[in-house]
Amino acid sequence: MLRAIFKSLLSRKLRLLLSGFAVVLGVMAVSGAFVLSDTLTKSFDDLFATANKNLDVQITGNRNVGDGGGDSFATPVPEKAVATxxxxxxxxxxxxxxxxxxARVVDKDNGKVIGSQGPPRLGIAWTGETDLMQIAEGTAPKNDKEVIINQGLAKKGDFKVGDTIDVLTLLQPKSTYTVSGIFExxxxRESLGGExxxxxxxxxxxxxxxxxxxxxSAIDVEANDGVSQTQLKADIENALGGAYTVKTGDEVADEQKADVEEFLSIFRNVLLGFAGVALFVGIFLILNTFSIIVAQRTKELALFRAMGASRRQIMWTVLLEAIVIGVIASFLGFLAGLGVAAGLKALVESSSGSALPGSGLSxxxxxxxxxxTVGIIVTLIAAVVPALRAARIAPIAAMRQAADTQKPLRKITIAGAILTALGMALMGWGLFGDASIWALLGGVLFTYIGVAMLxxxxxxxxxxxxxxxxxWSLPGKLGRRNSARNPRRTAITAAALMVGISLIAGVTVLGSSIxxxxxxxxxxxxxxxxxxxxxLDGGEGARPTYDPAVIDEVKALPDVAYVTPYQNDNVELDGNEEFASAADWTTMQQMIDVEGIQGEFRDLKPGEIIVDDKMADELDLKVGSTVGVAxxxxxxxxxxxxxxxxxxVxxxxxxxxxxxxxxxxDDAKAGxxxxxxxxxxxxxxxxxDVNVVKDQVDDILANNPEVSAQTQGELVEQGKKQIDQLLIIIYILLxxxxxxxxxxxxxxLALSILERTRELGLLRAVGLTRAQxxxxxxxxxxxxxxxxxxxxxxxxxxxxTAIVKALKDDGISELDFxxxxLIIFLIIAIVVGLFAAIIPAIKAARTNVLRAISYE
Amino acid sequence: MNSEYNHLENAVTTTEPASATHAVAARAVDVWKVYGNSEQTRVNALAGVSVDFEQGKFTAIMGPSGSGKSTLMHCLAGLDEVTQGEVSIGDLRINGLNDAGLTKMRRSKVGFIFQQFNLLPTLTAKENITLPLDIGGRKPDQAWMDLVIKTVGLGDRLGHKPTELSGGQQQRVACARALVARPEVIFADEPTGNLDSRSGADVLSFLRQSVDEFGQTIVMVTHDPHAASYADRVIFLADGKIVAHMDQPTEDRVLDQMKNLDAARGV
Structure with a gap:
């Protein structure tokens, strides 16, 4: 039996290759996801181990506001604590x-800040060479107008010792320094990981x-030999009292790793999401291939049955074929995944501008x-229905003329309708109810399967x-009738396409609505x-800022009626972390749609706040209440x-x-x-004239490389561009x-053409040209x-539409198709159809007329 | 030539085409069809066949299995390439034509009736009949088509799909299709091979009728002496050569001739 299976596998190499390809792609994404995240995690572990080599305990100031400020802000640790x-x-x-x-450095060429796609842009106090940092060229900064930079930055911005360098810091607008030295x-290494x-x-x-x-910003402590990190941490905590946060070196490293892993998990989830889609579509493909193969082998399988093979044996011939394909496809997919992981690692390295430690893949x-597991299970699931169908072939079928009999579609239609309804209900529950994301995904999955059955x-x-x-022509008519010949076959093929296109259409509707x-x-x-x-591309960490002196200059412009600066941060209000803004209230009212409910609406003095109605409700605040702000x-x-x-107020x-x-x-500036x-x-x-004023403001902003003046229209365009960029990434994946x-x-098509060899021969005999x-x-x-x-x-x-409706409260008020x-997608579909037809069409045109019409 | 055939009644040894008193619808001149290329595997499916098929005549090609009768028909119809020799349909020499030329030739000059699987399952009877015309983008001559359909007797079943027709009806649709484009010659390959005797007789009568009434040329490959008896002339093939021919055949004479052929081959 096994030998018969392998023989039949070999005789249908191309078909199986095509059907297995979806599994290869899906498994590729799975293996790529796991290998990539493991490889990068290991790389970053190495990296942090290097960075924290001699760090046994680190002391920082307690944060005043939750996690606020990130790594762009630290509560200062006073000099006296070092002595303690x-x-x-x-x-x-x-x-x-x-x-x-x-510490954002200005690019000499374009006047903009040198961006960073994740790694920090650190401003440090240079206190001499350490195990980690050694001067490669020049000297340490000798005065407050000199800085030393790392080799990576020198390369990125083409800085040499003696060059001037413009730097924006957390507390100071653009200022000019001289590069006194470059360190490695x-x-x-030029940097640890692109920072x-x-x-x-x-x-x-x-x-x-x-x-x-x-x-x-911190005190770094190295322990004597034989002193454990945890012991030293406890001792230091005792000595300092509760005003400081003390962490062991291992804890610091773990926190850094957790940050990176969160970032890496995005990569992994995108890849796994893609794998899910690919494998789901692949199931349709394999199901169809096996169904057609079983239909074409009806006589052969019936003969097996007539000769005494049991239903179980027939079923297993199909399932074993599936397992073999699953194993081969998984193996190929696994190998391809290594390639994907290597490629993405290179991408991460090139975007951060620095090679990661540790060579090779883990x-x-x-x-x-x-x-x-995934590859084999997916293939098996897809093969179950055809296998059962094969098992139901009656021995008598060997003797019958292979007929194009169509089973009635009633059962599958009813089942499909029920599944679709169930799926939509689940989706609704996931979107509008308080169910988890799994209800939503399950709903989508059910809906797809249901629609596919319909x-x-x-x-x-x-x-x-x-x-x-x-x-409009005879070949067209014949083609149309051929596509309607076997509704199940056409339907499953189309359904596979439906999944991809619907996801694309769905995100397009969502994007367009946003x-x-x-x-x-x-x-x-x-x-x-x-x-x-x-x-937009300012990078992580510090947000783009500008010199507040700009505001007075703008105010002085003849065409400007009002101008207000704006900034925001998180603060704690009676211990609750809240979003806080600072702006000139009276001016702000001229700028955006805000309305006061009660109290005084005037420019605030230090110590005064205005709160929104929801916050007032939640924290039970009234006009005149006193509240603790951190x-x-x-x-x-x-x-x-x-x-x-x-x-x-x-x-x-x-x-x-x-x-x-x-x-x-004033409070914002200080706090x-x-x-x-x-x-x-x-x-x-x-x-x-808005454009005239825009140019004037841009002139004023010349020394503020992180910001620019934008009209409302440009703002909207920028927002749209952002959405489009995201859409493009999703399009590429889908x-x-x-x-x-x-x-x-x-x-x-290829299988259908094989099945219709006779017909093709007849058509060719009575004069259908190859082109036709x-x-x-x-x-x-x-x-x-x-x-x-x-x-x-x-x-x-x-x-x-469902998602847009569900996000109504999150600001997506408009539904836009x-x-x-969508019409472009349809045109693409036509092109796709043309493309898909090339190989089968050539194959059909090459049909040997004589062989096709010979009977024996 | 094989000497054992020499004693046969009506044996022909000439390789010359028949005298050109009538116009010729299809002609083969010294046609060879050779399979295999080494000496050991060489098989001559056709070994120097020369034959003319007169216009308005019904010719049957007979012979035992493997005698080359189907190969001859395929070569004449432009479905198969000859190794050597000349094939013409009407005044068009067809060997040497490329695929497009051959396809066009088949579409306009040749009609086919196969033993089975003559019809496209997706098309109705009527659409199957007009298929060769539709392929060429030609409009059917309505009066002619009505006459053909009336003659094959399919009037009320024109809208049916092939699966809804009996075997005999399907074969009559095939006949109508072959006839409707008024080809130079119709090639019929065992047209009654899959039919019961009554349906077979219907089809054969129709073929006869189309020769007598419409002046159609028909070349039919068959191994059935009864079917051959409908023809004006029978050509006998053995081992790739024409070994005999017979005008105005009857079933008994054809049967005798076949027996003699078998005897000569030692079967």
Whole structure:
């Protein structure tokens, strides 16, 4: 029996290759996901191990606000604490250090800030060479106007010793320094993982990064030999009291790793999501291939039965074939996944501009187990239905003429309808109820399977209509009728395409709705004609800011009526972390749609706040209430816990434009982790030309490379561009699902043509030319493709609509169907159909007439 | 030539085409069809066949299995290439034509009736009949078509799909299809091979009728002496050569001739 299976496998190499390809792609993504995340995790572990080699304990100031400020802000640790730590027994070395994210260097060529796609842009106090950092060229900074930078940054910005360098720091707008030296990291590396360093003198670092002299952002402690990290940590905690956060070196490393792993999990989830789609589409493909093969082998299988093979044996011949394909496809997919992981690792390295430590890939056992399990199980699931069908073949079928009998579609249609309804209900529950994401995904999955089961019964009428468009000639007519011949086969092929197209259509509807909603939001609610906004690719860490002196200059422009800076940060309000903004209230009212409910609405004085109605409700605040406010940097006049009592002077109506707490500008300047404004709103006088003023403002902003003036229209365009960029990434991923579905179309056509050899021979004999034969196959292909795409667009629009409706409260108020794009998808479907037809059409045209019409 | 055939009645040894008193619808001149290329595997399916098929005549090609009768028909119809020799349909020499030329020739000059699987399952009877015309984008001559359909007697079943027709009806549709384009010659390959005797008789009568009434040329490959008796002339093939021919055949004479052929081959 086994030998018979392998023989039949070998005789259908191409078919099986095509059907297995979907599994290869899916498994590739699975193995790539696991190998990549394991490889990168190991690389980063190495990296952090190097960085923290001699760090046994680290002391930082307690955060004033939850997690606020990130690595762009640290509560300063005073000089005196260093002396206290030094006296703790077991401490070999204790040094105050400054290292904060937010030293942004200006690119000499384009005047913009050198961006970073994740790794921090560190501003440090250079206190001499360490195990980690050694000077490669030049010297340490000798005065406050000199800096030392790492080799990676020198390379990125083409800086040499003696060059001037413009740096924006956390506390200071653009300032010019001179490069006194360039350093390398241990092992001759340019950076550890793409991060950049600007090393100031200690005094300058304290001034521009920390905002406090005689203080540090951390104390790094090295223990004496034989002293454990945990013991030393406990001793230091005792010595310092509760005002500081003390961590062991291992804890620091673990936190850094956790951050990176969170970032890496995005990669992994995207790949696994893609694997899910690919494998789901692949199931359709394999199901169809096996169904056709079983149908074509009916006589052969019936003969086996007549000769005494049991149903179970027949079923296993099909299932074993599936297992063999699953194993081979999984193996190939696993290998391809290694390639994907290597490629993505290279991509990560090139985008961070630095090679990661550790060469080669690390293959965790889970990658192998998951690859093979997933690949084999998916193939088996797809083969179950055809296997059962094969087992039901009666021995008498061996004697019968192979007939094109169609089983009635009633059962499958009813089952499909029930499944679709169930799926939609689940989806609704997931979207509108409080069910988890799994209810939503399960709902989508059920809906897809249900629609796929409904497809055969809608295939005939739809294909009839679609086909008429293409059947102006005889070959077209023949092609259309061929596509309607076997509704199940056509339906499953089209359904595979439907899945990919519907996901694309769904995200397109969502994206388009977001764009329209955003545009409406801006045009409805924003009255300011010009906005000062940070550049998109500013990078992580410190947010783009500008020099507040700009505001006065803008105010002085003849065409400007009002201007207000804006900035935001998180603060704690009676211990609750809340979103806080600082802006000029009276001016703000001229700029955006905000309305006060009760209290006084005027420019705030220090110690006064305005809250939104929801916050007032939740925290039970009234006009005149006193509330404790804690900001990232302790406000003057705050108590030991960093909390300052403030008075609520007004309550306003929360809107899409403004929510949360409003502070006075002075309090924000003193308390927010970055004192400079990040945005600005400009209202023009009547009759002013917005473009003229925009140029004037841009001139004023010349020294602020992180922001620029934008009109409302540009803001909307920028938002749309962002959405489009995201859509393109999703399109590229889903395009692979389409590729798999195209393989399905090719496969179905090729098998159908094989089945219709006789017919082709007859047609060729009575005078159908090769070109006409090819046209016939092409029309069939296009009809299937268009059918699948139409289904996909309908399902996708439904999916998109449901999600948009569910996100109504999150600001997506408008539902927008991007017809142009949807029509483009349909045109793409036609092209896809054309493309899929090429090989089968050539094959059909090459049919040997004589062999086709010979009977014996 | 094989001497054992020499004593046979009506044996022909000439390789010259028949005298050109009538116009010729199809002609083969010294046609060879050789399979295999080494000396050992060489098989001559046709070994120098020369034959003319007169216009308006019904010719049957007979012979034992493997005698080359189907190969001859395929070569004449432009479905198979000859190794050597000349084949013409009407005044068109067809060997040497490329695929497009051959396809066009088949579409306009040749009609086919196969033993089985003559019809496209997706098309109705009527659409099957007009298929060769539709392929060429030609409009059917309505009066002619009505006459053909009336003659084959399919009037009320034209809208049916092949699966809804009996075997005899299907074969009559095939006949109508072959006839409707008014080809130079119709090639019928065992047209009654799959039919019961009554349906077979219907089909043969129709073929006879189309020769007598419409002046159609028909070449039919068969191994059935009864079917051959409908023809004007029978050509006998053995081992790739024409070994005999017979005008105005009857079933008994054909049967005798076949027996003699078998005897001569020592079967």
């Amino acid at each position: 730590v030094k006296d703790v027994p077991g401490v070999k070395k204790a040094e105050g250090s400054i290292g904060l994210n937010g 990291l241990s092992g001759g 950049t360093y600007v090393g100031f003198t200690l005094a300058e670092a304290q001034r521009v990064m920390l905002g406090q002299s005689d203080a540090y 293959i965790p056992p889970i990658a192998i187990i998951a690859s093979f 497809t055969p019964s809608i295939a005939k009428p739809v294909i009839d209509v679609v086909g008429r468009v293409f059947s 764009k329209t909603s955003f545009a409406k939001l801006v045009s409805d609610g924003v009255k300011a004609e010009l906005l000062i906004i940070g550049d 900001t990232n940097r302790k406000l003057p006049g705050s108590n030991d816990g960093g909390v300052k009592d403030m008075t609520v 007004g309550i306003y109506d929360q809107s899409e434009f403004l929510g949360g707490l409003l502070l006075s500008e 927010f982790s970055q004192p400079q404004p990040s945005e600005g709103y400009i209202k023009l006088k009547d009759g002013a 395009a692979l699902a389409i590729v798999i579905a195209v393989l399905g179309v090719i496969n179905t 034969t090819m046209r016939m196959v092409t029309v069939e292909s296009i009809v299937i493709a268009v059918f699948g795409s139409l289904l996909g667009i309908v399902v996708g629009c439904g999916l998109g 991007p017809w142009t794009r």
